[in-house]
Amino acid sequence: MTDDDLVFKALADPTRRFLLDLLFQRDGRTLTELESELEMTRFGVMKHLRVLEDAGLVIARRSGREKLHFLNPIPIQLLHDRWIGKYRERYASALANLKNELEDMA
Template sequence: MDSVFRALADPTRRALLDALFSDDGQTLAALTARHDMTRIAVAKHLRLLEEAGLVVSRRRGREKLHFLNVVPIRLIHDRWVSKYTEGWAAGLVDLKSELEDTMEEVFEIYIRTSPERLWEAITDPAIRARYHFGAGVESDWAPGSAYALKHPGSESPLVEGENLEVDPPRRLVQSMRAVWGETASAAGTSRVTWEIEPVGDSCRLTVIHDQLSPDAPDELYGGWPMILSGLKTWLETGEELTTPGSQMYGDH
Protein backbone atom coordinates (compact mmCIF):
# COMPACT_ATOMS: atom_id res chain seq x y z
CA MET A 1 0.00 0.00 0.00
CA ASP A 2 2.92 2.38 0.59
CA SER A 3 3.73 2.47 -3.13
CA VAL A 4 0.08 3.19 -3.92
CA PHE A 5 -0.05 6.11 -1.48
CA ARG A 6 3.24 7.49 -2.84
CA ALA A 7 1.93 7.27 -6.40
CA LEU A 8 -1.31 9.02 -5.46
CA ALA A 9 0.55 11.80 -3.66
CA ASP A 10 1.68 13.39 -6.95
CA PRO A 11 -0.93 15.63 -8.67
CA THR A 12 0.36 14.77 -12.14
CA ARG A 13 -0.09 11.06 -11.53
CA ARG A 14 -3.57 11.68 -10.14
CA ALA A 15 -4.35 13.62 -13.32
CA LEU A 16 -3.19 10.68 -15.44
CA LEU A 17 -5.46 8.35 -13.45
CA ASP A 18 -8.33 10.79 -13.98
CA ALA A 19 -7.62 10.77 -17.72
CA LEU A 20 -7.78 6.96 -17.77
CA PHE A 21 -10.91 7.01 -15.65
CA SER A 22 -12.58 9.20 -18.29
CA ASP A 23 -11.19 7.30 -21.28
CA ASP A 24 -9.55 3.98 -20.45
CA GLY A 25 -7.07 2.20 -22.70
CA GLN A 26 -5.01 5.16 -23.95
CA THR A 27 -1.60 5.24 -25.62
CA LEU A 28 1.37 7.21 -24.30
CA ALA A 29 0.94 9.70 -27.15
CA ALA A 30 -2.72 10.30 -26.27
CA LEU A 31 -1.90 10.85 -22.59
CA THR A 32 0.99 13.18 -23.45
CA ALA A 33 -1.31 15.31 -25.59
CA ARG A 34 -3.51 15.95 -22.55
CA HIS A 35 -0.67 17.36 -20.41
CA ASP A 36 1.92 20.09 -20.75
CA MET A 37 4.78 17.65 -20.34
CA THR A 38 7.29 15.83 -22.49
CA ARG A 39 6.67 12.27 -23.61
CA ILE A 40 9.56 11.13 -21.40
CA ALA A 41 8.07 12.78 -18.31
CA VAL A 42 4.65 11.20 -18.89
CA ALA A 43 6.29 7.80 -19.47
CA LYS A 44 8.14 8.14 -16.14
CA HIS A 45 4.91 8.88 -14.28
CA LEU A 46 3.17 5.95 -15.99
CA ARG A 47 6.00 3.63 -14.99
CA LEU A 48 5.59 4.63 -11.33
CA LEU A 49 1.84 4.08 -11.59
CA GLU A 50 2.45 0.63 -13.10
CA GLU A 51 4.90 -0.24 -10.31
CA ALA A 52 2.18 0.71 -7.81
CA GLY A 53 -0.33 -1.46 -9.68
CA LEU A 54 -2.62 1.48 -10.44
CA VAL A 55 -2.07 1.21 -14.20
CA VAL A 56 -1.81 -1.92 -16.32
CA SER A 57 -0.37 -1.79 -19.85
CA ARG A 58 -1.19 -4.24 -22.62
CA ARG A 59 0.02 -4.54 -26.21
CA ARG A 60 -2.53 -4.38 -29.01
CA GLY A 61 -0.73 -4.68 -32.32
CA ARG A 62 1.91 -1.96 -32.42
CA GLU A 63 0.22 0.11 -29.75
CA LYS A 64 0.77 -0.07 -26.00
CA LEU A 65 -2.46 0.76 -24.20
CA HIS A 66 -2.71 1.85 -20.57
CA PHE A 67 -5.65 0.86 -18.36
CA LEU A 68 -6.71 2.08 -14.95
CA ASN A 69 -6.56 -0.76 -12.40
CA VAL A 70 -8.99 -0.04 -9.57
CA VAL A 71 -8.06 -3.09 -7.46
CA PRO A 72 -5.39 -1.29 -5.33
CA ILE A 73 -7.91 1.46 -4.66
CA ARG A 74 -10.39 -1.23 -3.63
CA LEU A 75 -7.80 -2.65 -1.22
CA ILE A 76 -7.28 0.81 0.30
CA HIS A 77 -11.04 1.07 0.65
CA ASP A 78 -11.26 -2.29 2.42
CA ARG A 79 -8.34 -1.47 4.76
CA TRP A 80 -8.85 2.22 5.47
CA VAL A 81 -12.25 3.45 4.34
CA SER A 82 -14.91 0.79 4.86
CA LYS A 83 -14.54 0.77 8.63
CA TYR A 84 -15.31 4.50 8.72
CA THR A 85 -17.95 4.73 6.00
CA GLU A 86 -19.81 2.13 3.95
CA GLY A 87 -21.13 4.42 1.23
CA TRP A 88 -18.06 4.72 -0.97
CA ALA A 89 -17.96 1.25 -2.50
CA ALA A 90 -20.17 1.97 -5.50
CA GLY A 91 -18.24 5.10 -6.48
CA LEU A 92 -14.86 3.37 -6.33
CA VAL A 93 -15.77 0.73 -8.89
CA ASP A 94 -18.08 2.65 -11.24
CA LEU A 95 -15.76 2.39 -14.20
CA LYS A 96 -16.55 2.39 -17.91
CA SER A 97 -14.52 2.61 -21.13
CA GLU A 98 -15.15 2.17 -24.81
CA LEU A 99 -12.65 0.58 -27.20
CA GLU A 100 -13.85 0.49 -30.78
CA ASP A 101 -17.20 -1.34 -30.65
CA THR A 102 -16.52 -3.24 -27.39
CA MET A 103 -15.24 -2.49 -23.92
CA GLU A 104 -12.33 -4.07 -22.11
CA GLU A 105 -11.77 -3.90 -18.35
CA VAL A 106 -8.43 -4.95 -16.85
CA PHE A 107 -7.84 -5.72 -13.16
CA GLU A 108 -4.55 -6.72 -11.55
CA ILE A 109 -3.63 -7.82 -8.03
CA TYR A 110 -0.64 -9.44 -6.26
CA ILE A 111 -1.38 -12.31 -3.89
CA ARG A 112 1.12 -14.07 -1.64
CA THR A 113 0.41 -17.65 -2.66
CA SER A 114 1.49 -20.30 -5.16
CA PRO A 115 0.06 -20.61 -8.71
CA GLU A 116 -1.38 -24.01 -7.82
CA ARG A 117 -3.21 -22.72 -4.75
CA LEU A 118 -4.49 -19.69 -6.64
CA TRP A 119 -5.78 -21.91 -9.45
CA GLU A 120 -7.54 -24.09 -6.88
CA ALA A 121 -9.18 -21.01 -5.34
CA ILE A 122 -10.50 -19.98 -8.76
CA THR A 123 -11.85 -23.39 -9.75
CA ASP A 124 -12.93 -25.02 -6.46
CA PRO A 125 -16.64 -24.30 -5.82
CA ALA A 126 -16.39 -24.21 -2.01
CA ILE A 127 -13.42 -21.83 -1.99
CA ARG A 128 -14.90 -19.67 -4.76
CA ALA A 129 -18.03 -19.12 -2.69
CA ARG A 130 -15.88 -17.70 0.11
CA TYR A 131 -15.05 -14.57 -1.89
CA HIS A 132 -17.43 -14.51 -4.89
CA PHE A 133 -20.53 -13.22 -3.10
CA GLY A 134 -21.38 -16.73 -1.90
CA ALA A 135 -21.52 -18.26 -5.40
CA GLY A 136 -19.50 -21.37 -6.30
CA VAL A 137 -18.45 -22.49 -9.77
CA GLU A 138 -19.27 -25.92 -11.20
CA SER A 139 -17.38 -27.48 -14.13
CA ASP A 140 -15.17 -30.42 -15.08
CA TRP A 141 -12.64 -27.86 -16.40
CA ALA A 142 -11.99 -29.60 -19.70
CA PRO A 143 -11.37 -27.27 -22.66
CA GLY A 144 -14.69 -26.66 -24.38
CA SER A 145 -16.72 -27.76 -21.36
CA ALA A 146 -19.50 -25.75 -19.76
CA TYR A 147 -19.37 -24.03 -16.39
CA ALA A 148 -21.98 -22.40 -14.16
CA LEU A 149 -21.74 -20.01 -11.24
CA LYS A 150 -24.54 -20.50 -8.73
CA HIS A 151 -25.40 -20.20 -5.07
CA PRO A 152 -25.28 -23.47 -3.07
CA GLY A 153 -28.57 -25.36 -3.27
CA SER A 154 -29.84 -23.28 -6.18
CA GLU A 155 -30.72 -24.85 -9.53
CA SER A 156 -30.69 -21.50 -11.34
CA PRO A 157 -27.22 -20.25 -12.36
CA LEU A 158 -26.13 -16.65 -12.01
CA VAL A 159 -23.51 -16.98 -14.75
CA GLU A 160 -22.99 -19.64 -17.39
CA GLY A 161 -20.56 -20.11 -20.23
CA GLU A 162 -17.83 -22.21 -21.81
CA ASN A 163 -14.22 -22.88 -20.83
CA LEU A 164 -12.48 -21.67 -23.98
CA GLU A 165 -8.92 -22.26 -22.78
CA VAL A 166 -7.81 -24.24 -19.71
CA ASP A 167 -4.08 -24.16 -18.92
CA PRO A 168 -3.55 -24.82 -15.19
CA PRO A 169 -2.10 -23.13 -13.26
CA ARG A 170 -1.42 -20.29 -15.67
CA ARG A 171 -4.39 -19.25 -17.77
CA LEU A 172 -8.15 -19.70 -17.91
CA VAL A 173 -10.31 -18.14 -20.64
CA GLN A 174 -14.10 -18.33 -20.39
CA SER A 175 -17.10 -16.99 -22.22
CA MET A 176 -19.56 -15.37 -19.81
CA ARG A 177 -23.33 -15.00 -20.02
CA ALA A 178 -24.85 -13.26 -17.03
CA VAL A 179 -28.35 -14.58 -16.36
CA TRP A 180 -29.11 -13.17 -12.91
CA GLY A 181 -31.44 -10.45 -14.20
CA GLU A 182 -33.02 -8.93 -17.29
CA THR A 183 -30.52 -6.08 -17.61
CA ALA A 184 -27.50 -8.36 -17.26
CA SER A 185 -28.96 -10.98 -19.62
CA ALA A 186 -29.61 -8.36 -22.29
CA ALA A 187 -25.86 -7.57 -22.42
CA GLY A 188 -25.17 -10.89 -24.18
CA THR A 189 -21.93 -12.88 -24.06
CA SER A 190 -18.59 -11.43 -22.98
CA ARG A 191 -15.23 -13.02 -22.15
CA VAL A 192 -13.19 -13.34 -18.94
CA THR A 193 -9.49 -14.22 -18.93
CA TRP A 194 -7.59 -15.17 -15.76
CA GLU A 195 -3.79 -14.92 -16.08
CA ILE A 196 -1.52 -16.16 -13.28
CA GLU A 197 2.17 -15.24 -13.21
CA PRO A 198 4.50 -16.23 -10.34
CA VAL A 199 6.51 -13.31 -8.95
CA GLY A 200 8.87 -14.31 -6.13
CA ASP A 201 6.79 -15.77 -3.30
CA SER A 202 3.61 -14.26 -4.77
CA CYS A 203 1.48 -14.36 -7.90
CA ARG A 204 0.34 -11.56 -10.15
CA LEU A 205 -3.27 -12.23 -11.09
CA THR A 206 -4.66 -10.30 -14.05
CA VAL A 207 -8.35 -10.53 -14.90
CA ILE A 208 -9.38 -9.19 -18.30
CA HIS A 209 -13.12 -8.81 -18.89
CA ASP A 210 -13.52 -7.94 -22.57
CA GLN A 211 -15.88 -8.29 -25.52
CA LEU A 212 -18.32 -6.19 -23.50
CA SER A 213 -20.86 -4.16 -25.42
CA PRO A 214 -20.34 -0.37 -25.10
CA ASP A 215 -23.60 -0.07 -23.15
CA ALA A 216 -22.91 -3.03 -20.86
CA PRO A 217 -24.32 -2.29 -17.38
CA ASP A 218 -21.85 -1.66 -14.55
CA GLU A 219 -23.23 -4.65 -12.64
CA LEU A 220 -21.68 -6.91 -15.27
CA TYR A 221 -18.09 -6.01 -14.39
CA GLY A 222 -18.27 -3.64 -11.41
CA GLY A 223 -17.87 -6.39 -8.80
CA TRP A 224 -14.41 -7.58 -9.88
CA PRO A 225 -12.44 -5.34 -7.47
CA MET A 226 -14.43 -6.71 -4.52
CA ILE A 227 -14.04 -10.29 -5.75
CA LEU A 228 -10.27 -10.00 -6.19
CA SER A 229 -9.88 -8.19 -2.88
CA GLY A 230 -11.81 -10.99 -1.20
CA LEU A 231 -9.70 -13.62 -2.98
CA LYS A 232 -6.48 -12.01 -1.77
CA THR A 233 -7.78 -11.76 1.80
CA TRP A 234 -8.93 -15.38 1.83
CA LEU A 235 -5.68 -16.81 0.47
CA GLU A 236 -3.40 -14.68 2.65
CA THR A 237 -5.36 -14.70 5.93
CA GLY A 238 -8.06 -17.37 5.69
CA GLU A 239 -10.66 -14.72 6.51
CA GLU A 240 -13.65 -13.55 4.50
CA LEU A 241 -14.31 -9.93 3.66
CA THR A 242 -17.64 -8.42 4.66
CA THR A 243 -18.36 -6.18 1.69
CA PRO A 244 -21.43 -4.13 0.78
CA GLY A 245 -24.07 -5.72 -1.45
CA SER A 246 -22.99 -7.36 -4.68
CA GLN A 247 -22.44 -5.04 -7.63
CA MET A 248 -22.44 -7.94 -10.07
CA TYR A 249 -25.69 -9.63 -9.13
CA GLY A 250 -27.94 -6.71 -8.32
CA ASP A 251 -30.34 -7.82 -5.58
CA HIS A 252 -29.47 -11.53 -5.90
Protein backbone atom coordinates in the same frame (compact mmCIF):
# COMPACT_ATOMS: atom_id res chain seq x y z
CA MET B 1 8.22 -1.41 0.23
CA THR B 2 4.73 -2.70 0.91
CA ASP B 3 1.92 -2.72 -1.66
CA ASP B 4 -0.07 -0.12 0.22
CA ASP B 5 2.95 2.12 0.28
CA LEU B 6 3.38 1.91 -3.48
CA VAL B 7 -0.25 2.89 -3.96
CA PHE B 8 -0.14 5.76 -1.48
CA LYS B 9 3.07 7.09 -3.01
CA ALA B 10 1.63 6.79 -6.52
CA LEU B 11 -1.46 8.75 -5.47
CA ALA B 12 0.66 11.47 -3.84
CA ASP B 13 1.39 13.27 -7.12
CA PRO B 14 -1.29 15.46 -8.77
CA THR B 15 -0.09 14.64 -12.29
CA ARG B 16 -0.54 10.94 -11.60
CA ARG B 17 -4.00 11.50 -10.15
CA PHE B 18 -4.83 13.46 -13.30
CA LEU B 19 -3.65 10.53 -15.42
CA LEU B 20 -5.93 8.24 -13.44
CA ASP B 21 -8.78 10.66 -14.08
CA LEU B 22 -8.06 10.61 -17.80
CA LEU B 23 -8.10 6.82 -17.83
CA PHE B 24 -11.22 6.86 -15.71
CA GLN B 25 -12.97 8.89 -18.42
CA ARG B 26 -11.72 6.64 -21.18
CA ASP B 27 -9.57 3.55 -20.96
CA GLY B 28 -7.09 2.01 -23.37
CA ARG B 29 -5.26 5.16 -24.36
CA THR B 30 -1.75 5.24 -25.70
CA LEU B 31 1.19 7.10 -24.22
CA THR B 32 1.23 9.77 -26.95
CA GLU B 33 -2.48 10.33 -26.50
CA LEU B 34 -2.08 10.84 -22.76
CA GLU B 35 0.94 13.06 -23.30
CA SER B 36 -1.12 15.38 -25.50
CA GLU B 37 -3.31 16.19 -22.49
CA LEU B 38 -0.40 17.28 -20.34
CA GLU B 39 2.06 20.16 -20.30
CA MET B 40 4.98 17.84 -20.07
CA THR B 41 7.30 15.90 -22.33
CA ARG B 42 6.61 12.30 -23.24
CA PHE B 43 9.38 11.18 -20.91
CA GLY B 44 7.83 12.75 -17.87
CA VAL B 45 4.50 11.08 -18.61
CA MET B 46 6.28 7.77 -19.16
CA LYS B 47 7.87 7.97 -15.73
CA HIS B 48 4.54 8.70 -14.08
CA LEU B 49 2.84 5.84 -15.91
CA ARG B 50 5.64 3.57 -14.75
CA VAL B 51 4.95 4.49 -11.12
CA LEU B 52 1.24 3.86 -11.62
CA GLU B 53 1.97 0.50 -13.19
CA ASP B 54 4.30 -0.53 -10.37
CA ALA B 55 1.54 0.29 -7.93
CA GLY B 56 -0.90 -1.81 -9.97
CA LEU B 57 -3.20 1.16 -10.54
CA VAL B 58 -2.66 1.00 -14.29
CA ILE B 59 -2.36 -2.09 -16.43
CA ALA B 60 -0.74 -1.78 -19.85
CA ARG B 61 -0.92 -4.03 -22.89
CA ARG B 62 1.31 -3.87 -25.94
CA SER B 63 -0.47 -3.81 -29.31
CA GLY B 64 1.93 -3.50 -32.21
CA ARG B 65 3.98 -0.40 -31.71
CA GLU B 66 1.45 1.06 -29.31
CA LYS B 67 1.02 0.55 -25.60
CA LEU B 68 -2.53 0.73 -24.32
CA HIS B 69 -3.18 1.79 -20.73
CA PHE B 70 -6.08 0.63 -18.62
CA LEU B 71 -7.30 1.70 -15.21
CA ASN B 72 -7.29 -0.90 -12.47
CA PRO B 73 -9.48 0.22 -9.56
CA ILE B 74 -8.76 -2.82 -7.39
CA PRO B 75 -5.77 -1.39 -5.46
CA ILE B 76 -7.88 1.62 -4.52
CA GLN B 77 -10.64 -0.69 -3.41
CA LEU B 78 -8.19 -2.65 -1.22
CA LEU B 79 -6.73 0.55 0.19
CA HIS B 80 -10.18 1.63 1.14
CA ASP B 81 -11.12 -1.68 2.70
CA ARG B 82 -8.11 -2.08 4.95
CA TRP B 83 -7.15 1.49 5.72
CA ILE B 84 -9.47 4.32 4.86
CA GLY B 85 -12.62 2.56 5.97
CA LYS B 86 -11.77 2.54 9.65
CA TYR B 87 -11.12 6.28 9.73
CA ARG B 88 -14.45 6.87 8.07
CA GLU B 89 -16.08 4.79 10.79
CA ARG B 90 -14.51 7.03 13.38
CA TYR B 91 -15.84 10.01 11.47
CA ALA B 92 -19.30 8.49 11.59
CA SER B 93 -19.11 7.80 15.33
CA ALA B 94 -17.77 11.30 15.94
CA LEU B 95 -20.83 12.65 14.16
CA ALA B 96 -23.05 10.40 16.26
CA ASN B 97 -21.44 11.62 19.47
CA LEU B 98 -21.93 15.21 18.43
CA LYS B 99 -25.55 14.46 17.69
CA ASN B 100 -26.02 12.95 21.15
CA GLU B 101 -24.41 15.91 22.86
CA LEU B 102 -26.64 18.30 20.99
CA GLU B 103 -29.69 16.30 21.99
CA ASP B 104 -28.59 16.25 25.64
CA MET B 105 -28.38 20.02 25.56
CA ALA B 106 -31.92 20.34 24.30
